Amino acid sequence: MKILVFGRIGQLGSALAEVLSDRYETRFIDQPELDLTVPESVRDHVQTYLPSIVINAAAYTAVDRAETEPELAHIINARAPESLAYACDEAGAVLIHYSTDYVFDGTASMPYTETAAVAPTGVYGQSKLAGEIAVASATQRYVILRTAWLYSAVGHNFVKTMLKLADSGQPVRVVADQVGSPTYAQDLARVTRSIIEVLNSSREDCFGLYHVTNSGTTSWHGLAQEIFRLAAHQDVVVQPISTEEYPTPAPRPAYTALDCSKLERVFGLTLPSWRDALARCIDSL
Ligand SMILES: NC(=O)c1ccc[n+]([C@@H]2O[C@H](COP(=O)([O-])OP(=O)(O)OC[C@H]3O[C@@H](n4cnc5c(N)ncnc54)[C@H](OP(=O)(O)O)[C@@H]3O)[C@@H](O)[C@H]2O)c1
Known part of the structure; x- marks a missing residue:
């Protein structure tokens, strides 16, 4: 089975390269x-390689910058996936695509299910939601995985930023009133591989939208504390602050825990706890 993956050097793309390359022709x-700013160009890649599965791990992920580049974010996160979904449909390939917890406004108090009302608060979330809708309109044979607070040993992310700050000798101020589920890109890549195994067994009843995060929730403050504990930086003082004290161009949802029970029901898959995942990531650094 041939798998074509868009986005090799991102957090998720690098993890997918590790878990897929020895098992499949990738x-x-x-x-x-690859230039997602030219959505029509993606068709050629699918036509040339003729894969059974296409994974789109590429995206415009600069949440704050998106507020000043809404058109670019929309082209990369919505128009390009739409074009890709049409190309997959035409070629008989299944599309695996990723979305975000930022499609929700964060006002819930219980984990969001896949059918919960969406209401993104910023341009990035809006562009990713438009991508979900466009993919689902263009093909029936898709799997969209909504994930959250992604980190890995490569790329830019919160975990690596905290570890850099650890050496400054200064207290670190971290937002304590936003709650979500930190997710290790390696675990998301492994789940993607497990889904591919199911798709490879010709099951046709599992297409659709799924929530996929490491289990459990914490705040950015709680995550920072755990990072410093695991990295043996207990000396670092982590001061809790509010969202108001840390204004950002894109408003952030306060609560984005995702209910991942559909993934377990349909695929029999669950992810480890965020603490376990974080420990593995920090060990690997
Ligand atoms: N990061 C998070 O916290 C988070 C949370 C929830 C959901 N997600 C979703 O999870 C998926 C993977 O995210 P990630 O964190 O792995 O992203 P990432 O590390 O930012 O990687 C994104 C990839 O997309 C590529 N890309 C960006 N613009 C492109 C363009 N115009 N043409 C071609 N390629 C382009 C990047 O290439 P260059 O590096 O060369 O620009 C990079 O390889 C995305 O769909 C994202 O929306 C992420």
């Missing part, structure tokens, strides 16, 4: 060969 493409 081709990873990234910029400049």
Whole structure:
């Protein structure tokens, strides 16, 4: 089975390369060969390689910058996935695509299910939601995985930022009133591989939208404390602050725990706790 993956050097793309390359015939493409700012161009890649599965791990992920580049975010996160979904449909390939907890406004007090009302508060979330809708309209044979607070040993992310700050000798101020589920890109990649195994067994009843995060929730403050504990930086003082004290161009949802029970029901898959995942990531650094 041939798998074409968009986005090789991102957090998720790198993890997918680790878990898929030894098991499947894979081709990873990234910029400049892949240019999602030209949505029509993605069709050629699918037509040339003729994969059974296409994984789109590429995206515009700069949440704050998106507020000043709404058109670019929309092209990369919505128009390009739409074009890709049409190309997959035409070629008979299944599309695996990723979305975000930021499609929710964060006002819930219980974990969001896949059918919960969406209401993104910023341009990034709006562009990713438009991508979900466009993919689902263009093909029936898709799997969209909504994930959250992604981190890994590569790329830019909260975990690596905290570890850099640890050496400053200064107290670190971290937002304590936003709650979500930190998710290790390696675990998301492994779940993707397990889903591919199911798709490979010709099951046709599992297409659709799924929530996929490491289990459990915490705040950014709680996550920072755990990072410093695991990295043996207990000396670092982590001061809790409010969202108001840390204004950002894109408003952040306060609560985005995702209910992942559909993933367990349909695929029999569950993810480890966020603490377990974080420990593995920090060990790998
Ligand atoms: N990061 C998070 O906290 C988070 C949370 C929830 C959901 N997600 C979703 O999870 C998925 C993976 O995210 P990630 O954190 O792995 O992203 P990432 O590390 O930012 O990687 C994104 C990838 O997309 C590529 N890309 C960006 N613009 C492109 C363009 N115009 N043409 C071609 N490729 C382009 C990047 O290439 P360059 O590096 O060369 O630009 C990079 O390889 C995305 O769908 C994202 O929306 C992420």
